[in-house]
Amino acid sequence: MPLPFLTADRTFDAADDVPLPYEDRDLWRRPYRPGPWRVGAAALSLLLSSYVLFAAVVIALTGTPGGAGAVFGVAAVVIAAALRLLRMGVWVSGQGLRQVGFFVTRTVPWDQVASVRTVQQPVRWLGLPRTVQGQALLLVGRGRAQDAPALMTTHNADFLARAEAFERAADTIEAWAAENARG
Template sequence: MPLPFMAADRDFGDLAGDAPLPYADHDHWRRPYRPGPWRVLGAAVELLIASYLLFATLIMLMAGSLTGALVCLLFGALFITAALRLLRCGVWVSAQGIRQVGMLYTTTLKWDQVTAVHTVQQPVRYLGLPRTVQGQALVVQTGQRRAGRPETLRPLLTTANADFLGRPEAFDRAADTIEAWAAELR
């Protein structure tokens, strides 16, 4: 019996590598890079904890403890929501502008508000922790002025965040792609 999904003639080079995701429609929000292994690992651990909590919910229901089951179900749903939000974190671009999605915030700038997008060498936070290391960061400058200089927002991407830690080529490719979007749509 032929199995078309196991065909040897298919090219999986772009799927397995660090190539940026293709984009054809500029009107939809796209992440111009793949989520990194640290981000996926964190979400997988959260989903594993959620599965244990949901199993505990089933055990509590069978034992007759409705309150305990509801608490476990609530925490399980909280872990699932956090895992999905963690996978959604990152930089998204479209014809409307550039969007930075974090765990608890989302910042969107229209392209006409952006004056420059460029890579700089600076201390960056290691996996979002307070510790900093020397690395590269992709920063956005807006047209707003603060103390006579253009306002620079928090770095969009860094070489030490969950998407690019240990993958400098992927960082360079993602930064170049976002800079190209900015140059084309500003």
């Protein structure tokens, strides 16, 4: 079963001089690959769910159906959480910019985007309360006084110890904003 949210488009790596090498701009796409921390956490969650599913089968064969159903439910929640973890990140399309979090997804149409820029600032390390000096990609909206949270940082689960990948992803998202947020 193909999982399109695991990889960026293959045309991204092939295009050297074209900032937006996508033919269909109406599809939502993540212009970077998920980082090893995010993939590793999802893989460990799926490994845990396989053990829980095995336990559910054993309980179903030897115990009560209610207990097996509860354990199957726990396994389903762990699998859903792992898939949501893989889906997290910044997605772009011709319609706007979408930041997918674990619990909340926020979509901003391009006509509400003034700019997207990279700034040097303290950022959270792997989403934990500890902050370190790094770069963050910020969304500046039109007519909004509130500060939006960073779209992505050099120290999140996708880009920790991958500065070049962060720069490439930030440049691509900034190119999408420059192309679509005119007006």
